[in-house]
Amino acid sequence: MSDASTPVGPPHDLEVGPATVDERGAVIDLFASGQVEPTRHIAYLSLGTEPIAAELTALEPGGWDDVVVARRDGLVIGALAAEHDREPPRVWWHGPAVVDRDDVDFLDVAGALLEAGRARLPAHVTEEELAGDDRHVELTALASRYGFDTAPASAVLSRACTPPPVAPEVAAIRPFTESDRPVVAAIHDATFPNNHQPGHRVDEGTDRTVLVAERDGHVAGYAAVERHEDGSGYLDLVGVDPASRGAGVGAALVVAALVHLGALGCEVANLTVRETNAVARRLYERLGFTEERLVRPHRRGFHLP
Numbered sequence: 169m170s171d172a173s174t175p176v177g178p179p180h181d182l183e184v185g186p187a188t189v190d191e192r193g194a195v196i197d198l199f200a201s202g203q204v205e206p207t208r209h210i211a212y213l214s215l216g217t218e219p220i221a222a223e224l225t226a227l228e229p230g231g232w233d234d235v236v237v238a239r240r241d242g243l244v245i246g247a248l249a250a251e252h253d254r255e256p257p258r259v260w261w262h263g264p265a266v267v268d269r270d271d272v273d274f275l276d277v278a279g280a281l282l283e284a285g286r287a288r289l290p291a292h293v294t295e296e297e298l299a300g301d302d303r304h305v306e307l308t309a310l311a312s313r314y315g316f317d318t319a320p321a322s323a324v325l326s327r328a329c330t331p332p333p334v335a336p337e338v339a340a341i342r343p344f345t346e347s348d349r350p351v352v353a354a355i356h357d358a359t360f361p362n363n364h365q366p367g368h369r370v371d372e373g374t375d376r377t378v379l380v381a382e383r384d385g386h387v388a389g390y391a392a393v394e395r396h397e398d399g400s401g402y403l404d405l406v407g408v409d410p411a412s413r414g415a416g417v418g419a420a421l422v423v424a425a426l427v428h429l430g431a432l433g434c435e436v437a438n439l440t441v442r443e444t445n446a447v448a449r450r451l452y453e454r455l456g457f458t459e460e461r462l463v464r465p466h467r468r469g470f471h472l473p
């Protein structure tokens with residue numbers, strides 16, 4: 169994707185290009201050092217060098233081919249990874265991460281990385297998302313400089329998978345089967361329009377499981393969970409058909425998700441929920457989730473309702 173209005177070019181002492189195999193260790197260390205600082209933390213990457221290495225290797229579609237670095241005097245001082253898709257035609261930027269040094273200007277280096285990353289994207293990618301801890305004010309400044317709109321924050325909530333809370337006995341929770349696809353897709357697309365995963369592909373992904381709630385003979389809701397590279401569990405989506413809300417189906421799905429993740433060996437389950445989604449937040453809080461951080465997304469080329 170090119171952008172004629174891109175405001176600045178790379179400073180002349182900066183060299184930007186794809187990460188070489190020899191630079192991978194430095195890239196992993198750079199991301200890991202930022203992840204533990206609230207003012208540098210970015211979304212989509214875990215904490216710790218081993219999970220981050222695995223996540224960069226597993227980037228879709230290109231793995232390490234989709235990582236660009238900024239070098240000064242031959243040393244890596246910044247990195248940006250891209251995960252992108254056709255449906256939606258969107259890139260999720262992982263980063264930029266920039267070394268925390270007085271002689272390195274975040275906006276200069278991050279801007280050069282973003283320009284280089286954009287130049288490498290396939291033409292079909294027209295939507296971009298950057299996200300980081302709400303306290304990462306430099307990321308917000310970068311997003312504003314490069315034409316992103318800042319979206320409402322989401323809370324990252326977490327709790328231990330065991331012992332799970334008591335589930336209301338209002339629905340039978342079972343694994344998703346092929347015959348559930350149309351109804352789950354319909355609930356998903358109505359509940360989460362323009363989501364990162366379209367409804368007919370709701371079960372797609374590594375270490376991902378979809379559970380459905382059956383009530384009075386029909387599918388009333390679903391939950392999608394994942395086991396992440398760092399061993400933590402992630403509750404990606406919970407959606408209940410509007411006609412079945414307020415009866416405990418959502419709570420039953422969340423409890424089943426915790427039980428499933430616990431059985432996979434996950435100690436902790438995380439999820440993100442729009443800060444303003446009071447119904448869902450109350451549900452999660454009642455089930456013992458507590459807030460870890462606020463994540464601020466910045467979007468360009470699309471909006472979420």
Ligand SMILES: CC(C)(COP(=O)(O)OP(=O)(O)OC[C@H]1O[C@@H](n2cnc3c(N)ncnc32)[C@H](O)[C@@H]1OP(=O)(O)O)[C@@H](O)C(=O)NCCC(=O)NCCS
Pocket residue numbers: 336359404405406407408409412413414415416417418419420440441442445447448450451
């Ligand atoms: C959030 C969502 C999943 C909750 O599903 P749900 O099935 O309505 O959830 P529950 O019924 O378990 O709980 C919702 C409310 O119903 C109440 N409730 C639960 N069982 C009840 C019962 N037997 N009788 C009366 N009320 C009941 C709960 O107390 C809760 O009310 P409160 O939050 O005011 O205390 C659903 O509203 C939804 O799909 N929303 C859109 C998607 C979304 O926001 N997903 C979460 C973000 S990923």
